[in-house]
Amino acid sequence: RGGLCGPGGAGDAGRGVGFWLLILGVLLAVMPLVPTDRSGSQTTLRGRVHLLFAIAWFTLAYATIGPLGRLLSTSSHQLMGVMDTVAAIALAALVISLVIRPLRRRTFGIVERAFILVVTVAPLVASIDLAVR
Numbered sequence: 001r002g003g004l005c006g007p008g009g010a011g012d013a014g015r016g017v018g019f020w021l022l023i024l025g026v027l028l029a030v031m032p033l034v035p036t037d038r039s040g041s042q043t044t045l046r047g048r049v050h051l052l053f054a055i056a057w058f059t060l061a062y063a064t065i066g067p068l069g070r071l072l073s074t075s076s077h078q079l080m081g082v083m084d085t086v087a088a089i090a091l092a093a094l095v096i097s098l099v100i101r102p103l104r105r106r107t108f109g110i111v112e113r114a115f116i117l118v119v120t121v122a123p124l125v126a127s128i129d130l131a132v133r
Helices: 010-033 045-063 065-069 074-099 101-132
Strands: none
Touching: 010 045, 010 065, 045 065, 045 074, 045 101, 065 074, 065 101, 074 101
């Protein structure tokens, strides 16, 4: 085991992913205090900080899906594997939408929402599985 779970067994894995989920929760709590810039307006420091927080949120939210899945029952682990793949595809599409300007207007919003949906549902699935067991 490596990555966000750390090198040890399941207990270490739970503590490792728990730490990153705590950081993720703090990020989500702080983000509303640093709103994004309005479309078409000048970029501000506040907007850049929001973007950095959003990147950190997307990174941690995606990176915790796999480690969470390893802590769950077989059926939930398999579901988390599917969500991990969907999140990876949505994240790749999101980055492509940002890089290729003609796609941005047509695809960015939908792929961003798909990604956010998956990374929001994944910890909920994990919470339900862990609560039931």
